[in-house]
Amino acid sequence: MTSLPTPSSNQKKLGLVIDLDTCVGCQACATSCKEWNTQGYSAPLNDRQAYSASPEGTWLNRIHGYEVKAPEDEQSRIVHFPRSCLHCEEPACVTVCPTGASYKRAEDGIVLVNPETCIGCKLCSWACPYGAREYDYDHGVMKKCTLCVDRIYNDNFAVEDRVPACVKACPTGARHFGDLGDAESKVSRLVAERGGYDLLPEMGYKPVNKYLPPRKRSSEKMKATPSEPETMSEGKSRVDDFFRWADRLLSR
Amino acid sequence: MTQPKIDTSLKTWDEIKTTTCYMCACRCGIKVYLKDGTVKYIEGNRDHPVNKGVICGKGASGIMQHYSPARLSKPMLRVGERGSGEFREIEWEEALTLATSWLAKVRSEDPKRLAFFTGRDQSQGLTGWWATQFGTPNYAAHGGFCSVNMAAAGLYTFGGSFWEFGEPDWKHTKYFLLFGVAEDHASNPIKIGLGKLKARGVKIVSINPVRTGYSAIADEWIGIRPGTDGLFAGALIHELLRNRKVDLDYLARYTNAAWLVIRNPGQADDGTFARNANGEPLIYDAVIGRPLSAHRADTSPKLIGEVTLVDGRRAVPSFMLLAERFLSDDYSPAKVAETCGIPADTIRRIAAELAKTAFEEELCLNIGWRDWAGRIHDKMIGRPVSMYAMRGISAHSNGFQTCRTLHLLQIILGTIDVPGGFRYRPPFPKPAPPGIKPAGKPGQVKPNTALPGPPLGFVTAPEDLLIDKDGKPQRIDKAYSWEAPFAAHGMMHTVIANAAKRDPYGIDVLFLYMANMSWNSAMNVAETTGHLTAKDEATGDYVIPHIIYSDAYASEMVHYADLILPDTTYLERWDCISLLDRPISEADGPADAIRQPVVEPDRDVRPFQTVLLDLGARLGLTGMTNEDGTPRYPGGYADYMVNHERSPGIGPLAGWRGKEGVFHGRGDVNPKQLERYIENGCHWFYELPDHVKYYRHANRDYLEWATSFGFIGRPDPIVFQLYLEPLQKFRLAAEGHGAITPPEEYRKRLITYFDPLPGWYEPLEESLRDHKEFPLHAITQRPMAMYHSWGSQNAWLRQILGRNWLYLARSRGEAMGLSDGDWVNVISATGRIKVQVKLMDGVNPHTVWTWNAIGKRSGAWALAPDAPEAKKGFLLNHLIAELLPERDGGYRYSNSDPVTGQAAWYDLRVRIEKAEDGSGISAPQFPTLKSFGWIAGRRRA
Secondary structure: OOOOOOOOOOOOOEEEEEEOOOOOOOOHHHHHHHHHHOOOOOOOOOEEOOOOOOOEEOOOEEEEEEEEOOOOOOOOEEEEEEEEOOOOOOOHHHHOOOOOOEEEOOOOOOEEEOOOOOOOOOHHHHHOOOOOOEEEOOOOEEEOOOOOHHHHOOOOOOHHHOOOHHHHHOOOOOEEEEEOOOOOOHHHHHHHHHOOEOOOHHHOOOOOOEEEOOOOOHHHHOOOOOOOOOOHHHHHHHHHHHHHHHOOOOOO | OOOOOOOOOOOOOOEEEEEEOOOOOOOOEEEEEEEOOEEEEEEEOOOOOOOOOOOOOOHHHHHHHHOOOOEOOOOEEEOOOOOOOOEEEOOHHHHHHHHHHHHHHHHHHOHHHEEEEEOOOOOHHHHHHHHHHHOOOOEEOHHHHOOHHHHHHHHHHHOOOOHHHEEEOOOOOOEEEEEOOOOOOOHHHHHHHHHHHHHHOOEEEEEOOEOOHHHHHOOEEEOOOOOOHHHHHHHHHHHHHHOOOOOHHHHHHHEOOOOEEEEOOOOOOOOOEOEOOOOOEEEEEOOOOEEEEOOOOOOOEOOOOOEEOOOOOEEEEHHHHHHHHHHOHHHOHHHHHHHHOOOHHHHHHHHHHHHHHHHHOOEEEOOOEEEOOOOEEOOEEEOOEEEEEOHHHHOOOOHHHHHHHHHHHHHHOOOEOOOOOEEEOOOOOOOOOOOOOOOOOOOOOOOOOOOOOOOOOOOOOHHHOOEOOOOOEOOOOOOOOOOOOOOOOOOHHHHHHHHHHOOOOOOOEEEEEOOOOOOOOOOOHHHHHHHHHOEOOOOOOEOOOEEEEEEOEOOHHHHHOOEEEEOOOHHHOOEEEOOOOOOOOEOOEOEEEEEOOOOOOOOOOOOHHHHHHHHHHHOOOHHHEOOOOOEOOOOHHHHHHHHOOOEOOEOOOOOOEOOOOOEOOOOOOOOOHHHHHHHOOOEEEOOOOHHHOOOOOOEHHHHHHHHHOOOOOOOOOOOEOOOOHHHHHHHHHHOOOOOOOOOHHHHHHHHHHOOOOOOOOOOHHHHHOOOOOOOEEEEEEOOHHHOOOOHHHOOOHHHHOOOOOEEEEHHHHHHOOOOOOOEEEEEOOOOEEEEEEEEEOOEOOOEEEEEOOOOOOOOHHHOOOOOHHHHOOOOOHHHOOOEOOOEOOOEOOEOEOOOOOOEOHHHOEEEEEEOOOOOOOOEOOOOOOOOOOOOOOOOOO
């Protein structure tokens, strides 16, 4: 079993804030993640039977679409839900690891797998209630989101590019990266403003990543009073009335 | 336990090169990371005007496209029957010699017997010019089956359009209507824009039969019945007029609302504009009390009131005709509600919201500007309502007029090119319509002679049509004939059927590029492959004798061609994203870009554009050969990009022109131009100063600048054509007026559909089908990760979506006893397919839909024959007829918009029946195509 680092008083908690109100489900984060990580720290992310009847590969981020209708909603909605490791403060996937391969970094809270010591027992994937870990059958080790640990501190990138590949890619700006341990950080303020929430808080793993819920819909956003319904038989007078109004002095 | 030490500054690459994405039509800037000459990672280029650093799901999968096992590797010559997949590999010299011999024969006898059609071609500036030089009018790209309704309606109405012609003012708009935009359209630009609206809390309303993709994040979804958007927009116009929420000043200044229309029923001038001796249209001046030229600035034009002209004829401002139409009961919310499937109250509320935003939340930018007449204004007033529309409008046979109606809605609110509204992207606006006429009239197509002008352009009168004295079409696709007079992008979807029927004539060579015409780009696939393999009974030869095809991948079309010219991937080539073609400009200024080869091909393939220039030189085409007969561009496409001049100082690339590279827009050839592009990340963007960022249709400084850049011929204001006189000229011709009149069988159709006023009519195919027998609409869209791409053979994207389903409304499905995964037969008047369903709430109850182009033919694209794309996936194309049912004396019109010839993919009506299934395989299935296999199974290193 693997122990967790003791959090410091001002513990850095790097993570993602994902805006479900803005995500259109375009898969940019998923494929950008795949292409970065298949050549980066997690490399390679396998693809099996890639051109055959049942292609399947390892992904560190998958997008699911759900059609939902809350009782108060007039219409159903389709919500796109990107799913990846939440870098929990108390991750069972770490504590369950028999070799110490699965670990939480003391300095920033990122949960990683050490491929050198991972024996591929899969206990961690059983322990994770979020389904965030994927087993790499080609290499016999567990793979998971690294929060692009090989990008966010990477001196070879310009400062503004030191963000996870998924955040860099996202065309709608639905993904935000930062320190959720700092209440004044941009991401923490976003969570506070928008009512960001934890997935399955009752499990007690204290996910660091937060999701921003879909915003209230139109009726609250815009109030205009529609005119009285038209009267059918008055077509001609409707035109004449309009002509009288529109017949005015205009200039070119 | 100690934490492992890891290197967080890994450098997994040794080089980064910039270029332009080609995974769809957006043409974003990308940075390609390379290690030992292998592509490792592709990301968005932060400095690029189109995507500003982001990348989409497709773009980030480009690496797998580049290393796809479906890549072709060598020229091939067919040795078996068409469709058999029996080819032999040949050398390029043999391939080019053979192609030249076929093409030279055609050119020396009758150039129009070459039909040269390109699909997802991003080099139309070159391909169109090549066709002109060859001398065939039979050229177009895929616009005729994609978006010509939008382009034509916009260009004829206000000299701009949606898509790359313009964009919502994402920064300032306060209310956004999104009409019929499939979730796959305009990948990053629209996503970036929607993200901005979301961040500002702007209300987004999506009008779409299906609530996926962009519609999913809209604040309000209006699940309209397909093909009725024009009626809905018309009802919004009705409400705005009825409630006096119209910008009359804007109409008087910038539109032809005040232009006087002659009322002279039955006569040759009826419905045309009253004009003075100089041919200038007239308005009636309220102060002076008589008609004056509409071109004058110092007038007080009346929008209301019948006028007697000097010669006694009666005339009315065109605005009266518009108002009468849209104030009629036909466009009242109560009347349209049922047809559109939208409650009348909802229509009235949306109209009220539009009015409130436009007129009560007026926007004012403190930026001075000078109007077309030289008058100085100290601020820019904006009405912050914006709209965007695309495929769901375009792909119906009423799409042209529907799109015109949407533009009318934008214009009566005063929202075109104002702060918060819809902004042009330079080189637009252009005159409405642009002044180019299509070439290819009888006498213009001559052996061994170039056409006198480009094959595509804008018809404004019957005199411009490409027909002979009997009214017979001159183009193989019948574009610019009485059947589709405004076919500004050609009609690629009719080429194969017409050629096989030799209607209007037979051809000798069909030359296609990047167009999967034997599969997902064909209406009625089985019939199309039949056309491609049809033989002449007398000679035993194929009716289409020679088919040349260029593609990078083993698509279904490869199997039906005779000579294959294998293209490179997008990372192995030069390209120019040119202002002479489909531009990538932003509203803030013009832009263009290049592709540079970031890796060398590892196969015996050549970039198509270089091959085309080579063929042009071998054929001795004037623009492609020097006087001594040597090739003009021996360095291939890159040579052309730098050294070609379309007119003096205007070339494919606008940036860094002149010997020193200091001129932009117009300037001499710069031998180091490509180096300058590469230094700048392979793109060029010229940001306009603030005073020319709005009101550009009437902004003198903008118009003068645009003239200097060659975007427009003269700095005249662009007047919006709400009443479209060219349509009336066709109506008059159909009534028997004028020198050129249509044959009898076309007359009723022209009189019906060539309405100079925007409006709505029921889509053609729908109007000819029994709605009880076929109660459902059937439409398609591509998944967001596969827009405009060749994506479903991509190893990553096919893991995300490797098959499609037919989606229908839960209420309807449950009433039929259907649940997810059940099999149904989908039956149209043309054919039937057997597919699996899924139920959902977010779809119009009278509509079924599916993902387009996921279904593949077994054996194609180097996929396993039992791939889900082939065995579970399907196309709706099998249900769609390329011709409408017989009418007007047995003639069958193409399944297209009667004005523009746009393919009417979404007019389809079907019924569904629960199917018993034992096989678990979708139907129809076609024989498995033979795999080429040369690089099958190859993966990236």
